Amino acid sequence: AKAKAKVTGGLTLESVRDSLIRQEDTIVFSLIERARFPANALAYDPSYFSDPGSCGSLVDFAGRYENPEESPFFPDNLPPSQVPPHKFPRLLHPAGRSVNLNKIIWDVYFNKLLPLFVAPGDDGNYASTAAHDLECLQALSRRIHYGKLVAEVKFRGERKDYEPAIRARDKKTLMDLLTDQKVEEAVKRRVAKKAMTFGQEVKLGNDTVGSKGKYKVDPDIVSRLYGEWVIPLTKDVEVEYLLRRLD
Numbered sequence: 001a002k003a004k005a006k007v008t009g010g011l012t013l014e015s016v017r018d019s020l021i022r023q024e025d026t027i028v029f030s031l032i033e034r035a036r037f038p039a040n041a042l043a044y045d046p047s048y049f050s051d052p053g054s055c056g057s058l059v060d061f062a063g064r065y066e067n068p069e070e071s072p073f074f075p076d077n078l079p080p081s082q083v084p085p086h087k088f089p090r091l092l093h094p095a096g097r098s099v100n101l102n103k104i105i106w107d108v109y110f111n112k113l114l115p116l117f118v119a120p121g122d123d124g125n126y127a128s129t130a131a132h133d134l135e136c137l138q139a140l141s142r143r144i145h146y147g148k149l150v151a152e153v154k155f156r157g158e159r160k161d162y163e164p165a166i167r168a169r170d171k172k173t174l175m176d177l178l179t180d181q182k183v184e185e186a187v188k189r190r191v192a193k194k195a196m197t198f199g200q201e202v203k204l205g206n207d208t209v210g211s212k213g214k215y216k217v218d219p220d221i222v223s224r225l226y227g228e229w230v231i232p233l234t235k236d237v238e239v240e241y242l243l244r245r246l247d
């Protein structure tokens with residue numbers, strides 16, 4: 001697929017990608033913050049945090065009122081918004097706005113990602129652990145659902161190519177059209193570099209001994225999280241959005 005920065009209602013593929021690049025900082029920092037704590041499996045154990053009148057584990061409970069504005073993890077229990085709506089959703093096609101992969105993101109985060117970047121063990125710090133998990137989840141969710149905006153820009157720029165594939169419900173062709181392998185490779189390399197930069201021990205003077213190769217979160221793991229889950233899920237959001245684009 002072409003990666004031309006066509007102007008579409010003031011939006012360009014370039015400006016959307018700039019936002020994704022900036023969001024990498026938030027994601028890498030949130031992973032670093034969570035990695036300060038070990039696995040703390042009890043934080044996710046519903047029987048350990050049984051509270052009469054509530055159900056679910058600490059993260060389920062916390063997630064119920066610490067809702068992200070963008071794509072809620074618990075859409076049925078949303079408190080009223082305290083802030084005026086962000087202008088981002090108005091750029092989207094109405095039928096595609098509701099695409100929400102948070103159930104999958106939630107499962108992938110706890111079952112696949114988390115075990116890769118936290119140490120095993122338990123330090124009892126369950127409330128902080130759950131709070132940092134939610135920060136990671138919200139940052140990841142925002143990034144992945146940004147795929148809607150990416151898809152909208154691509155659709156407007158290459159409508160002739162996308163329309164037949166959307167009408168044919170042809171996910172494979174849509175996936176091929178929206179995929180840009182070179183950009184994906186650059187993303188994976190850049191997040192690894194950010195993990196090295198943000199996650200290094202910063203020392204004063206010329207005391208550099210022992211800091212080499214020791215990062216707060218493993219750069220290769222961060223790259224892998226992106227390559228295996230974050231990017232594929234972003235593309236799933238793009239495809240789901242496009243399938244609704246002509247509704």
Ligand SMILES: C=C(O[C@@H]1C=C(C(=O)O)C=C[C@H]1O)C(=O)O
Pocket residue numbers: 017147150178179180181183184187230231232234235
């Ligand atoms: C988000 C985009 O669409 C796809 C997904 C990418 C990603 O998740 O980083 C990168 C390139 C594309 O394959 C994009 O083109 O920028």
